[in-house]
Amino acid sequence: MAKELVNLVLDYLKTLNVSYGDVRLVRIQEEVIRQENGKVNLIRQEEDLGIGIRVIKDGAWGFAATALLTKEEVMKTAKLACQIAESSAKLKKEDVRLSEITPVKDTYQTPIEIDPFSVSLEEKINLLMECDEIMKKVKGLRKREGELYFYKKYQIFASTEDSFIEQTIYHTGGYILAEAVKGTVTGSRSYPGMIGGHYKAKGYEFIKELKLKENCERVAEEAVALTKARECPNMETDIILDGTMVAIQVHETVGHPTELDRVLGTEVSLAGTSHLTIDKLNKFQFASEIVSITADATIPGGLGTFGYDDEGVKAQKVFLIKDGIFCGYLTSRETAVVLNQTSNGTMRADSWKSIPLIRMTNINLLPGTWELEDLFADTKEGVYFESAGSPSIDDKRLNYHISSEIGWIIKNGKKTEMIRRPSFSAISYELWRKCDAICNEKYWEVWGVPNCGKGDPTQVMHVGHGASPARFRKVKIGG
């Protein structure tokens, strides 16, 4: 039925004189289970089903989408997409051009061991409750929290260029959190340490790999200890960032500014632009020589891992930063033309109702050579930032600010005193130029960020970041 409907739309589009058309039929299932202080306060299963139709007519784009999957409605929607394109064309300067593509007929599925939607609710809730029991034993907590999240997307992508691709993507993840209060001070600690949890393109086996139970006691104790910890002092010092902090830094200061649509101005009205303009490509010393960063939609387990993007372009690995030099962008079929390139396959939409945009895939800082203990031993004075908090950055992606849940003063090569919510601000490329040590692949993890916002209306995308801990010299920290 779904395939028939998609083919019906494609046949209809061909009668409407479109120069290009694509159809995405998307069904997303989500399940979220959440407990707070030993009580489940949220179990919800969500289903989002619909069809999005994108066309180029009269040399301009049009898009229309509907959740009503009847023949009449989807034909009406296809017609609306064409009318909208005709309207766009009235203000065009030149016709939209797309880089070449080889049509594909293929299927892709996230490799999983256990389908998370086949696991009983009881088993999932029992895990959260066992975590709660462990945290409950630690005195002084005000709040104990845990959440599990499961996502499955089935999508058909088909185009008037004869591509027809079926993909099934699974994402799985969760977190635990402990919160303690003393007077007016809150100590908040979570695990696995990334804001909002840790997620992977895996099945339920990832929940087992997360080892939530094994980390409950430590997290709870650290939350209590944080209420007694002092605030981060203001100073200039060396900083060591854990993998989650590095992942968010990669996201905000490399992922977003290398989106070529931003660079070309198409996100000015909301997300902004980028300081990484085309004249800087292959010339700009963005980071120290030890820094190389890729966009890789092929690595196992990343939230930005898939078979094909939402233009039917095969998943790829490309360099954005190589040996410190800014050398690449995330591109689409339309934007790649500006660089005389073909698309590197980063166009994704968060739903049938959204148009595809250039989105991060898995943006990865390649591992270095350091052992973490050697990195501490080599640092005379500094601060270790652990578990990323909320970041903030200007609309050209230069002035970057972030805090972490917890920090540790480093003295004479050792982690010493705990500090509360340390933060720092820096100009992004100046910060990366100060990177002088990156830990090796043993510490490298592909962190999942399930809430990357972009577009207007805002689309929320799942993206990944491979990162290991790294050191940055002489950074101003504190308020």
Next chain:
Amino acid sequence: MLKKEQVNEIIKIAKKYLKGLEWEIGIDSTNTGTTRFANSIIHQNMGVHRPFMWVRIINKKRIGSSTTTDLSEEGIKNLIERAINLSKSKYAPKLETSLPKKTKIEKVSKKIVISPKEREEAVAKIVQVCKKNNLNAFGVIHTINSSLAIFNSNGVNNYALLNWTYTTITAMNESASGFSFAIEKDFHKIDFKELANIACEKALMAKNPKDIEPGKYTVFLEEPAVAEIISFLAWLEFGAKRFYEKTSLISKKIGKKITGKNVTIYDDWTNKLTLGIPFDFEGVKRNKVILIKNGIAKGVVTDSYFAKKLKMKNTGHSLMQPAPWGPFPLNLVFEKGDKKKEEMLKSIDKGIYVTRFWYTRVVDPDRTLITGMTRDGTYFIENGKIAYPIKNMRFLINIYETLENVKMISKEQKYYGEELFGVVAPALVIENFNFQSKTEY
């Protein structure tokens, strides 16, 4: 959007599968037209119809909830079956109060449908103004028709039909940008040329910005900047959950001074500038709630769960249930003052003029400490006038301390926000506003 008769038909189908159960159904159906423009052309242009239905089943006091966009009979049946299955778990959340009692509230605005052609013509006007000023036009026009219906087994039968247009314009050249916006119930009331003129004027004034050192300055904040600060205060302070947990500062200060005397903030869906839905997502009538009056902490908003927990009145501020993050004020109003904006500007010897903020985030909820950047029109004020543009700055402020330092409040207010959440905000003059660092443009 769905007409009331179409909603009734869906409820009739749903009831076939809900016999013997307590239930709540919400149906939110939205038709959105979006035209985005950049570099003075339309580059993204969309029409989307999205119906969305949720159900909350109460089965032996246990809750099961589920959502769908599939409003066919099979889709509705599946939705209800999923929710019933979830409610059977021994761990399913308990309904700790009863579903709201019977209400019948309707607010039906005259439907205003805006065609792609009308949006294109509006963009053409914007582009024309920007071209005259040798600037490029960027921005968006969203036109929305939306219906919201909440029903339950106790007889709640509420329906609202709303229209609104949300538009932003950024006029820009290589070194400078200027911003303007409008949120209006009626598309036809927006003067797109005038809005484009405002954005252009700001961009032209922003050319060749100077560097100034971070530090504490007197600021003139335009309405979007004020709305942004107040929206963060809402998340941290104005809901009953953090109040119940005693983690918000307001929970320790009811009846006591919490801001400067000239600050009054309340939630009121009847304010003519808000988009205003008269009932919440449980179907309870929204009440006006005073949050801060003349600097004194007065209260927070509740839903049925937290009203019972706190032994307070249900103010009608529930989000879609189950809502583990608690109730939220969607229609905030910062009470206007008595000053013209020109007078306010004149009063500043030296200071910074801020058009809007960007990427604001909470740094420390204990202290209502937030940070973010200025954007699209930041200027230095000297001797009561805008003297020259400056490079954008990062602010780092404690919101309550900042609201101690409000010196002037404008007579004029504007509604600024996203979708159904917004703040009716005046412009403010604030002393000792902390800028922590700067950027390169």
